Amino acid sequence: MPELLLDGQPLKVDEGTTVAAALLLGGDGSSRTSVSGQRRAPFCGMGVCQECRVSTDGQRRLACQTLCRDGMRVESRP
Amino acid sequence: MKVDILIIGAGPAGMAAALAAAPSGARIALLDDNPAVGGQIWRDGPQAHLPPQVHEQRRRLAAQSTIQLLTASRVIAQAGPKQLLVEDAACARVIEYDKLILCTGARELLLPFPGWTLPGVTGAGGLQALIKGGLPVAGERLVIAGSGPLLLASAATAQANGARVLQIAEQASWAAVAGFAAQLPRWPHKLLQALGLWHPGYRASSHVIAALGDSHLQAVRLSINGQVKEVPCERLACGFGLIANTQLGQALGCRIEHNSIAVDNWQASSQVDIYAAGECTGFGGSEKALVEGAIAGHAAVGDLAAARHLWPQRQRWQGFARALQHSFALGEPVKQLATPDTLICRCEDIALADLREHGGWTPAKLASRCGMGACQGRICGAATQVLFGWQPPAPRPPFSPARIDTLLQLGQPE
Amino acid sequence: MSQSADIIIIGAGIIGAACAHELARRGLRVLVLDAGRRAATAAGMGHLIVLDDNPAELALSQYSLQRWRDWGRDMPADCAYRQNGTLWLAANAEEMAVAEAKYQVLREQGLDCQLLGAAALQAAEPELSQTLHGALKVGGDGILYAPNAARWLLQHAQIELRMARVVEIDHRRVRLDDGAWLSAEVLILANGVYARELCPELPLQAKKGHLLITDRYPGRVNHTLVELGYVTSAHNASGPSVAANIQPRPTGQLLIGASRQFDSEAPEVEPWMLGKMLRRAVDYMPGLAGLNAIRAWTGLRAASPDGLPLLGEHPQRPGLWLAVGHEGLGVTTAPGSADLLVAQLFGETAPLAPDAYLPQRFLGVAAHA
Numbered sequence: 083m084p085e086l087l088l089d090g091q092p093l094k095v096d097e098g099t100t101v102a103a104a105l106l107l108g109g110d111g112s113s114r115t116s117v118s119g120q121r122r123a124p125f126c127g128m129g130v131c132q133e134c135r136v137s138t139d140g141q142r143r144l145a146c147q148t149l150c151r152d153g154m155r156v157e158s159r160p
Numbered sequence: 161m162k163v164d165i166l167i168i169g170a171g172p173a174g175m176a177a178a179l180a181a182a183p184s185g186a187r188i189a190l191l192d193d194n195p196a197v198g199g200q201i202w203r204d205g206p207q208a209h210l211p212p213q214v215h216e217q218r219r220r221l222a223a224q225s226t227i228q229l230l231t232a233s234r235v236i237a238q239a240g241p242k243q244l245l246v247e248d249a250a251c252a253r254v255i256e257y258d259k260l261i262l263c264t265g266a267r268e269l270l271l272p273f274p275g276w277t278l279p280g281v282t283g284a285g286g287l288q289a290l291i292k293g294g295l296p297v298a299g300e301r302l303v304i305a306g307s308g309p310l311l312l313a314s315a316a317t318a319q320a321n322g323a324r325v326l327q328i329a330e331q332a333s334w335a336a337v338a339g340f341a342a343q344l345p346r347w348p349h350k351l352l353q354a355l356g357l358w359h360p361g362y363r364a365s366s367h368v369i370a371a372l373g374d375s376h377l378q379a380v381r382l383s384i385n386g387q388v389k390e391v392p393c394e395r396l397a398c399g400f401g402l403i404a405n406t407q408l409g410q411a412l413g414c415r416i417e418h419n420s421i422a423v424d425n426w427q428a429s430s431q432v433d434i435y436a437a438g439e440c441t442g443f444g445g446s447e448k449a450l451v452e453g454a455i456a457g458h459a460a461v462g463d464l465a466a467a468r469h470l471w472p473q474r475q476r477w478q479g480f481a482r483a484l485q486h487s488f489a490l491g492e493p494v495k496q497l498a499t500p501d502t503l504i505c506r507c508e509d510i511a512l513a514d515l516r517e518h519g520g521w522t523p524a525k526l527a528s529r530c531g532m533g534a535c536q537g538r539i540c541g542a543a544t545q546v547l548f549g550w551q552p553p554a555p556r557p558p559f560s561p562a563r564i565d566t567l568l569q570l571g572q573p574e
Numbered sequence: 575m576s577q578s579a580d581i582i583i584i585g586a587g588i589i590g591a592a593c594a595h596e597l598a599r600r601g602l603r604v605l606v607l608d609a610g611r612r613a614a615t616a617a618g619m620g621h622l623i624v625l626d627d628n629p630a631e632l633a634l635s636q637y638s639l640q641r642w643r644d645w646g647r648d649m650p651a652d653c654a655y656r657q658n659g660t661l662w663l664a665a666n667a668e669e670m671a672v673a674e675a676k677y678q679v680l681r682e683q684g685l686d687c688q689l690l691g692a693a694a695l696q697a698a699e700p701e702l703s704q705t706l707h708g709a710l711k712v713g714g715d716g717i718l719y720a721p722n723a724a725r726w727l728l729q730h731a732q733i734e735l736r737m738a739r740v741v742e743i744d745h746r747r748v749r750l751d752d753g754a755w756l757s758a759e760v761l762i763l764a765n766g767v768y769a770r771e772l773c774p775e776l777p778l779q780a781k782k783g784h785l786l787i788t789d790r791y792p793g794r795v796n797h798t799l800v801e802l803g804y805v806t807s808a809h810n811a812s813g814p815s816v817a818a819n820i821q822p823r824p825t826g827q828l829l830i831g832a833s834r835q836f837d838s839e840a841p842e843v844e845p846w847m848l849g850k851m852l853r854r855a856v857d858y859m860p861g862l863a864g865l866n867a868i869r870a871w872t873g874l875r876a877a878s879p880d881g882l883p884l885l886g887e888h889p890q891r892p893g894l895w896l897a898v899g900h901e902g903l904g905v906t907t908a909p910g911s912a913d914l915l916v917a918q919l920f921g922e923t924a925p926l927a928p929d930a931y932l933p934q935r936f937l938g939v940a941a942h943a
Contacts, residue, residue: 096206103294123279127286132534565863571846
């Protein structure tokens with residue numbers, strides 16, 4: 083089972099779990115704050131809408147198309 | 161990297177194309193932006209339950225030493241003639257090909273309505289994908305709305321993972337849905353599928369009015385056959401049908417007809433050596449995609465006899481596709497769900513009221529920033545096409561957000 | 575045929591809008607016609623920058639910058655005006671000498687500028703390459719979002735904006751593509767690169783440019799960063815060239831340029847040119863490589879042979895006034911261009927000596943003199 087750091091907190095997830103799922107498994111599910119200050123969560127689920135952009139190991143990536151890996155650092159965006 | 165056949169999209173069409181082309185000995189690369197093959201319909205994950213047929217397909221793919229799988233990889237630009245620039249999590253490369261097969265699939269049409277930006281609201285197919293990827297929904301109350309058979313499929317996935325599906329609101333009329341169902345015996349396998357997916361909360365002539373809640377979804381206001389009803393819930397999944405992913409084909413110069421990549425009997429596009437198969441040539445489900453993909457794979461390696469042999473099968477599933485598209489045509493009410501303060505552009509938070517005054521996509525974009533965000537109008541462009549009839553612009557590189565590091569490879573000698 | 579306004583302006587880009595604004599302010603009725611085609615105001619960077627390739631360019635850009643700073647106080651937020659200053663980056667000792675010479679020239683004109691050594695540059699912009707030798711900071715430069723600035727300039731009761739394409743100019747009237755004729759005492763041609771279609775004798779050359787913008791990364795860059803190679807070598811060549819130009823937008827996005835091509839007017843983004851341009855920018859700011867780009871596009875600059883605009887009455891076509899040929903400086907010099915043109919129209923003394931910008935320098939003397 084991979085263990086990642088989600089916003090600084092350790093989280094163990096099943097193999098094959100997406101970062102999008104991890105956001106809810108280890109937090110409130112939200113991924114970013116919008117331009118006008120609303121919290122947003124993964125929406126289209128298939129790599130199109132860009133709502134689930136988070137920082138994984140320092141890179142901005144889509145949570146819905148990224149699998150959790152052991153030691154991965156994930157930060158949802160304030 | 162150089163291959164004989166490059167296949168973009170590893171859903172049913174792309175997998176079938178690769179398997180059909182493989183016996184020729186051609187070097188094949190099969191690329192997909194998801195972490196695993198399967199596309200949307202056969203997406204794998206900790207909460208996915210794939211049919212045995214899919215495991216068989218995946219086993220056959222893995223057994224072919226001439227097929228290279230490039231997952232979690234995205235096409236960013238055309239690097240030169242018969243060259244695509246591709247990015248994955250770690251690096252970027254230019255792939256050169258002789259023949260290209262586009263199996264880029266479809267995405268959901270996501271239409272704006274009040275509250276659609278609240279956490280807890282997702283696409284219908286989107287929710288299914290998120291659940292397969294491990295999103296926990298056990299014990300959650302779920303409402304599904306929109307249009308098309310995907311609503312039932314999404315409900316089934318959610319229920320299998322412990323969600324309570326309270327209501328499914330289909331915008332098409334009972335007459336349309338019944339008409340579609342009545343045609344299903346022509347495709348007995350589809351009829352059995354539909355029966356397996358049937359849900360007592362399914363209502364026709366019904367649609368979402370608003371998602372309610374402050375910082376998170378708390379309830380959904382629905383119009384159920386003309387009656388307004390509020391349903392407390394934790395999750396709302398809304399999809400209004402499918403849109404073919406034609407951007408890459410369009411950028412490569414393929415002719416687009418009826419919002420799909422136009423192909424001939426061999427699944428060949430209007431561009432030499434570019435084929436297309438599956439949902440991107442017109443949506444009609446995995447069976448159509450499988451047979452089209454196989455025809456494209458055979459044709460791309462010159463095995464025209466094998467391709468021709470599959471024509472009758474394709475014709476059968478294209479009939480199903482026509483029935484599907486006709487029955488679930490969008491009615492006017494769902495095109496008018498957004499109110500003046502509903503955000504249309506989710507990237508830049510641009511409301512309906514800021515768009516209406518403009519005469520088209522480009523002036524609206526220039527004046528309001530609608531479509532200038534990271535999704536590059538994929539969501540709001542499709543929505544304004546339905547709402548206002550605005551034509552979204554032609555795609556330009558980068559086709560998706562890409563690391564600048566990746567783009568540095570453009571024009572660089574190998 | 576109706577006389578629908580005192581003055582008809584062809585082109586609602588930043589130049590046409592600035593002219594309309596000044597004329598309306600003086601009480602004239604102005605009809606602005608725009609074909610809605612892709613054009614430089616929408617495509618450009620919106621960089622307000624003092625350039626000093628020659629005294630006339632310096633005078634016009636310096637005067638215009640002051641006008642923008644005045645307007646900046648009244649412009650609505652969506653015009654995204656900021657006075658963030660430009661840093662001219664010196665990559666080596668030779669370019670640092672250029673920076674010092676430029677500093678002298680600008681200081682003589684009373685401009686707010688400052689030389690930064692390598693350490694001061696690092697402190698001002700930590701994301702820049704540590705190999706840079708220093709920079710010249712020009713504090714009065716700024717940025718804005720030109721499409722909305724043009725719209726703001728056109729918001730006046732005396733100005734009517736009409737979406738229509740002019741296909742012919744005949745004395746003091748224009749024919750639209752629907753066949754209708756409109757007339758006015760004065761016509762002003764301000765449609766950039768498209769002016770050649772209506773006035774083939776104009777010596778305008780299209781110079782294609784590429785731009786790319788990133789996702790939002792607030793706080794990484796403060797000033798607009800421009801390499802001094804922009805004025806020394808790269809952009810003075812006649813072939814395709816690139817120069818590093820990195821601009822922080824108020825959204826937190828970084829807008830990256832610049833390229834120049836003479837042989838292509840096609841709107842397509844050319845991958846090899848995009849790659850070349852970005853490699854140059856990353857040389858100056860290595861951290862760019864890890865950021866996500868979200869969009870690239872192109873535009874055409876309408877350049878005159880000497881790089882200065884044509885501002886004044888057409889010497890052989892009385893009643894037709896020209897405000898074209900601004901190359902990459904249209905947004906910067908729009909206020910000054912409008913003031914120069916309008917002063918000539920009213921027979922007043924212009925705020926700048928108009929001679930260097932007169933169309934006569936290319937089109938010969940007046941036939942009706």
